[in-house]
Amino acid sequence: MAAAPTPGRRFWLVKSEPDAFSWDQQVERGVEPWTGVRNHMAKANLAAMRIGDLAFFYHSNIGKQIVGVVEVVREAYPDPTVGPDDPKGAKGSPWLCVDVQAVGPMPKPVTLAAIKADPALAEIALVRQSRLSVMPISAEHWARLCAMGEWPA
DNA sequence: GCCAACGTTGGC
């Protein structure tokens, strides 16, 4: 069961529309570059990720639930999907991506409805900033969400 | 399909 979190390890949540990139695809590929983030706050969060950090994999729009856990295996580097004619990529610093590896599926996916129904989770960014696609999760919230999902580690 | 939230763009 859950030992104390590794010191220094931080926790995140990343969103993907399963139509575009799903948990099943993440599992098939193992390691996958997390690309396409075009929001400065989300970019700052990518830049803060360290190898060994863990993130919930959340399906937005379809499912609206946490379906798995991934681990950061490569820290932030320039997003190769930014084209030279990308209006957002052309100016200023490049957009970033990280590589993540599937760790395992959430035994019991944690739905947005369940998260919203839990007063202890009322402050998480998933609820408060619904449009942010990469966000930090506190150790306390991580533990609670893991418990809700019956995550074995 | 609608709408709220919110980031971006462009006129001034």
Place this chain on the structure above:
DNA sequence: GCCAACGTTGGC
């Protein structure tokens, strides 16, 4: 630098 218009995201 302000702010209205517009586009996008994502929940409902």
